[in-house]
Amino acid sequence: MSSKLDKKVNNLPDKPGVYFFKDNHGEIIYVGKAGSLKRRVKSYFARAGDRKTEALVAEADDLETRETPSVLEALILEAEFIKKLKPKYNVKDKDDKSFIYVGITKEDYPKPILIRGHELDAKRFALSAVFGPFTSASTLREALKILRGIFPWSECRPNQGRPCFYYGIKKCPGVCIQKISKKDYQKNIFGLKLFFSGKKTQIIKNLEREMKEASKSHEFERAADNRNRIYALNHIHDISLIKKDDYADYKNYNIQKYNVMGRIEGYDISNISQKLAVGSMIVFEEGSPKKSEYKKFRIKQTEAGDVPMLHEILARRFKNNWPRPDIILIDGGEAQVNVAEKVLKANKLNIPVIGIAKGISRKNDRFVFDYKNQELKRIIKTFENLFKQTRDEAHRFAIGYHRSLRKIKRIDKKE
Structure with missing residues (x-):
């Protein structure tokens, strides 16, 4: 490990974020996410890895990091940089067909779905937006569980006459029993799209504006709903995204x-x-x-x-x-x-x-x-x-x- 890299590795914050390994020409060769930048990056140098990891560590000469407020946001930022930069150790032994994507369906009441890379071309016509690539289907499913609590969506039949299971746990906004208009439902999906685009700040500004408007017009229930969403976005509980990765990292050097x-x-x-x-x-x-x-x-x-x-x-x-x-x-x-x-x-x-x-x-x-x-x-x-x-x-x-x-x-x- 170069002295430059060693110094950076030993001064990393114990916070979530994205890290970038660079070679001696300054080119980014790998992008990763972490629940703790300090623990995750140190784990690369604390144990023997597989051939790909050993080759990455041998070639890495420098490091950059970008902190995020939550691991969920690190997950989305990682996907953005993999798509933009295509670092060689992210795409090595993989092609676009091996990654996972989130697609938003085109229908009256859209919803997010997971799509394998090899299915993307065939399904793109039925999607209003696509986000990715992501590296782990299980992590992405956990991310969607968290986001559904903030931007609930429907998987049930509209106006089916009885509330679905997810309505009872506040993960469906009530399409099943006509509790939400198409316009308000689309706002949920728009918020979800903004989040996957890395625009959480814009979402919060929109919600704050709507909350003030609702309060002025004495729509206190809607104002309270917006207030709760703002709180949820500022206090994202994403332990499910980091527990296994952090546990593995912890075991690696303790x-x-x-x-x-x-x-x-x-x-x-x-x-x-x-x-x-x-x-x-x-x-x-x-x-x-x-x-x-x-x-x-x-x-x-x-x-x-x-x-x-x-x-x-x-x-x-x-x-x-x-x-x-x-x-x-x-x-x-x-x-x-x-x-x-x-x-x-x-x-x-x-x-x-x-x-x-x-x-x-x-x-x-x-x-x-x-x-x-x-x-x-x-x-x-x-x-x-x-x-x-x-x-x-x-x-x-x-x-x-x-x-x-x-x-x-x-x-x-x-x-």
Whole structure:
């Protein structure tokens, strides 16, 4: 590695973005995206790779990077530069037919579809726009899942008389039950096209203008919808795009003791004045919720407080022959972590326990764990968002169960 390249590699930010390897003539020979520029680029030089990677590293003489607000935007920027520059190590052993593209269909209610390069020419006549090339179909599918939450689109039959599944989870704007006009639906698709064109700033400006207009005309629901979209665009939750790549990079240059992409179990307690106290156990595998493994606990000892309640649900959990977790995540501080470790010790289990103590309005979260464990500390720093997402899901599931019991109790009283 040249001294110039070495200096740049060691001063990279721990932020998402796009990186460009250059040869000794200054020509860009490879473009890549990263959840962490620092971890991703370092991984090239920390291990032996395949022949193509080794050839790239041997030829690389310089480096440039461009930070992005999110990995999702890095994904789109990477595709833009691959299309524009066609760097030799991006297209080596590939042609346009091997890449993946996003096409927007031509119809009354358009939608994005994934298209293989070899299908593109045959389908282009039925598309109003094409974006790409992208290198991974699975990553692109995850990206579309995120974007559908911001710019919902329809895959259902218009005016079918009953709401589709995606309408219930706010991923369809209601084409199925005539809840949205063609004009407003087209605005969603236009926003999606702008995002794939790298024009997020323009989208936000458009939404801010529409929000002000809606407020002036007392259309408060539309104003709130635009406000929520602006927030979503400024706080894109794209952990699903980075978890596997970052985990692989982390393993490449760290001694990996803990399987973060294995089974993480998250726990929380929900009660009001110790009434109808319940507990939740949620499971993440491969960095994503595995809802088929979720468990609800109706707590029996309701007079003792949150810590003994947590002890109860953990003791009950480990009496069952369920899959062993790789990491346990607790919504709580030192007392909750200590009681979890006590239950594990009683069951002769050695599983790392991480707590997240609540700050004011959950804005100042503090991780609680064995601070002498430097490897666990690095894991938490690297996968902070994943652990917070696990905590939030455990909290949501516990509150949902508690509310359902309160609702049943109110109905029983009325009867």
